[in-house]
Amino acid sequence: MRKLFGFFKYEYGIMLLVAVLTLLLYLTQTMFTDIFGAVSILSLLGLVSVFVLPDVLLTWFIILAIMAGIFTMMVGIVYLPLIERLILVCTMPFLGGLGVLVKALGGVRESALSNKSNIINYTTHVNSITKLKNKDNAARFYERYVNFINKLGSKELTVGVTCINWAHNNQYRQLNYTEYKRVLKEIADVLKAQRLPDEVICYIGSGSFLIFSSKLEEALEESISRAVRKSIGKIKYQDQGVEHNLQYKYAYQTVNYRNVKKFKNFTDLTNNLKRQLETKIVVEYQ
Structure with missing residues (x-):
């Protein structure tokens, strides 16, 4: 079972990301309608930034987004319940983090497949014992x-x-x-x-x-x-x-x-x- 999970962890990451995004949008649409539009935009920004920004810039972007959100929600005059404030502050960083996880798992899978291809190519041309051409x-x-x-x-x-x-x-x-x-x-x-x-x-x-x-x-x-x-x-x-x-x-x-x-x-x-x-x-x- 452990090997099976290791092989499918990339797929699990995608499923988790889709499930979280779907659940978040569903809850905000049915229970927190006032912030549905904002959550949708923040979700899109969080996911797009993962595939557009380099890792270093993405890290700083998430940190600054959290700081800006906390500062705005805590210091500014915002007529929203605490739970809705937390959702707005955490949406983009959380989805961005999940996106980074999926991206990293995709890189590992691609690297593993590339290594497997190289190994197969090597073994078809070289004897594994003598390391000489076959x-x-x-x-x-x-x-x-x-x-x-x-x-x-x-x-x-x-x-x-x-x-x-x-x-x-x-x-x-x-x-x-x-x-x-x-x-x-x-x-x-x-x-x-x-x-x-x-x-x-x-x-x-x-x-x-x-x-x-x-x-x-x-x-x-x-x-x-x-x-x-x-x-x-x-x-x-x-x-x-x-x-x-x-x-x-x-x-x-x-x-x-x-x-x-x-x-x-x-x-x-x-x-x-x-x-x-x-x-x-x-x-x-x-």
């Missing part, structure tokens, strides 16, 4: 790169795709999901720290990371890859006080004007990388 983003990036290769026809334009796969990751996932997530995040952190800033790193699921690189010197590529392999090789999977060494498989494919038709889409690329990984599994267990 498979869909990887596919869009690769296909955009392929379009550039086809469009420009440059012999120099080359994209290198490195696949790093955590072997047997599904077994570790079933064993201890919390530790599985920690290891994935640690691998991702190593890649973010040690790969080049202009490389695009994605997590495509099933323990596989893709790294898209521009054409690099062979010595530089080997140096970076060696450093990454050394770092992720130090990551341990821990369960019930026992440390497990992890195994990784690597696949690499360059795409340029010579073979772009063979790898014209992301599926062709990933199928090729999977075949490379499967071959490495066979070699590993021979």
Whole structure:
């Protein structure tokens, strides 16, 4: 019930404002007819000022209105009963305060909806564990790169795709999901720290990371890859006080004007990388 109220409090605020305004006008029309016109005008001023004046000016406006009303009703010669004086003094500040409440609740609701939209947008583009771009983003990036290769026809334009796969990751996932997530995040952190800033790193699921690189010197590529392999090789999977060494498989494919038709889409690329990984599994267990 508390959550339900938290969700509908903006609507409750509007209902309260409408109910108070309706009741006030009804009572003044039936019981205090002498001040009905004045109350109507003050009600309108109170509500309009909420949406016209900034918060600071609105606060001072309400304070000055209360002071002016009290001064006029108490010091001036007014032939009205005390109850009618109180209604006139309190109408505009009270409705203005309710208007401020509704406005504030509306701002909170708008902010919450905006945050929700941002979160949904973020989670559809980024893997929640690794904080890396997901498979869909990887596919869009690769296909955009392929379009550039086809469009420009440059012999120099080359994209290198490195696949790093955590072997047997599904077994570790079933064993201890919390530790599985920690290891994935640690691998991702190593890649973010040690790969080049202009490389695009994605997590495509099933323990596989893709790294898209521009054409690099062979010595530089080997140096970076060696450093990454050394770092992720130090990551341990821990369960019930026992440390497990992890195994990784690597696949690499360059795409340029010579073979772009063979790898014209992301599926062709990933199928090729999977075949490379499967071959490495066979070699590993021979």
